[in-house]
Amino acid sequence: xxxxxxxxxxxxxxxxxxxxxxxxxxxxxxGAKEFYLEVRTTNDAGIELYKQLGFETYRRVQYYxxxxxxxxxxxxxLTE
Numbered sequence: 001x002x003x004x005x006x007x008x009x010x011x012x013x014x015x016x017x018x019x020x021x022x023x024x025x026x027x028x029x030x031g032a033k034e035f036y037l038e039v040r041t042t043n044d045a046g047i048e049l050y051k052q053l054g055f056e057t058y059r060r061v062q063y064y065x066x067x068x069x070x071x072x073x074x075x076x077x078l079t080e
Contacts, residue, residue, distance in 0.1 A: 016049060024053075028078045035078055038064060038071040050074050 002023060006015045024035050039046045041060065055074040064071035 012045070016046070017053070020050075020053060024076070024078060032078055035076045037074050039074060040065065041070045041072055047072065047074075 004016075004019045004023065006019070020037070027035060035055075036058065037050065037055070038061070039050060053076065055076045058073045058075040061071045061073060063069075
């Protein structure tokens with residue numbers, strides 16, 4: 001399990017896309033067939049980014065975050 005986040009001053013310039021893409025490439029090379037991530041249900045920019053990268057909403061988890069916020073679990077099938 002890995003946690004990735006982008007500090008506010010580096011958002012919206014491609015850092016998150018690069019981090020997720022690199023992480024997917026790394027696990028694909030190690031034989032992973034699917035990639036999962038969690039995102040706040042209120043994080044519209046994050047959800048849109050993940051959809052652009054080919055992720056689909058897998059399920060919703062209530063009270064996932066420490067502040068009580070819900071999360072979407074999103075998944076993507078991986079290919080080499």
